Amino acid sequence: MLTLYSFPTPNGRKASILLEELGLPYTVHRVDLAAGENKRPDFLAVSPITKIPALAEELPGGRVRRLFGSGAILLHFAERTGRLLPEDEDERAEAMSWFMLGISDLGPTAIDMQRFAARSPDRIPHAIDLYKGELMRCYAALEERLGAAEHLAGASYSIADIACFPFIAAAAVAGGGLLERFPNLKRWHDTVAARPAVQRGMSVPDLAASG
Ligand SMILES: N[C@@H](CCC(=O)N[C@@H](CS)C(=O)NCC(=O)O)C(=O)O
Missing domain, CATH: 1.20.1050.10 (Glutathione S-transferase Yfyf (Class Pi); Chain A, domain 2)
Incomplete structure (x- = not known):
């Protein structure tokens, strides 16, 4: 299961557009930047730079893989699915x-x-x-x-x-x-x-x- 940590900003939307394009199921955790929720320790564990977007993926066995930054999220899933990056x-x-x-x-x-x-x-x-x-x-x-x-x-x-x-x-x-x-x-x-x-x-x- 994927959890997207986001807020309605352009960087956050890059990640949600990607997940929608790939049809990957995810839940959204809204991190209210105006309220400083990005400085909370639980969010820091997913995004050490305290910025959205970030993504947590629960893997078999309970391990959690994190990804932070829109660039890392886009590249990771394009490579993993073999989509949204041309082969030529x-x-x-x-x-x-x-x-x-x-x-x-x-x-x-x-x-x-x-x-x-x-x-x-x-x-x-x-x-x-x-x-x-x-x-x-x-x-x-x-x-x-x-x-x-x-x-x-x-x-x-x-x-x-x-x-x-x-x-x-x-x-x-x-x-x-x-x-x-x-x-x-x-x-x-x-x-x-x-x-x-x-x-x-x-x-x-x-x-x-x-x-
Ligand atoms: N390099 C990051 C930058 C992310 C970024 O700047 N996020 C902003 C919102 S668009 C943020 O979380 N700002 C909170 C802050 O600066 O405290 C990316 O490409 O996603």
Whole structure:
């Protein structure tokens, strides 16, 4: 049995989209970040960095395997199921590259941008400009790629798309006309957003999830 520790944020949603796409049964444990539940010792045992998403898998014999971080969760299950990662070596190389862009560039940059633009007690124009510029580099790279390929890996939908989608979806509803400025990104966003598994994964955890 899989238990997903999550909260309604883009990183959390990457994990729930993946589990929905793969059709793996799981229960959701809602970790209320606003209430500091991520600092509790029981959560620390699953996620030593005190961040969601994290996953606990109960194995035969009662042993529990943990995974923390959206990147580890996506890669682990793609490898284990042999799905959502193309077999063709060229497409797999593209998938890995865009997957890593989502995990190590787009996500952290969007979070830091939010920290400095909306949550910092002091307005630091240099930090805001820096993260805005870095985000634009991500958007421009995605726009160019999606002008040449249907999905980030190429023809097939993969964990690269899942690694990027929730942050693009969040930016799309934040105002600023992201999708109007980047038509290829819009085409891809709309296609991914229409997938039933993505729609289910984006609504996890709902308010009814255990906490
Ligand atoms: N590298 C991690 C980052 C996860 C992350 O930043 N999670 C945020 C929510 S989106 C979090 O738990 N923040 C709590 C905190 O910083 O205290 C991943 O890719 O999943």
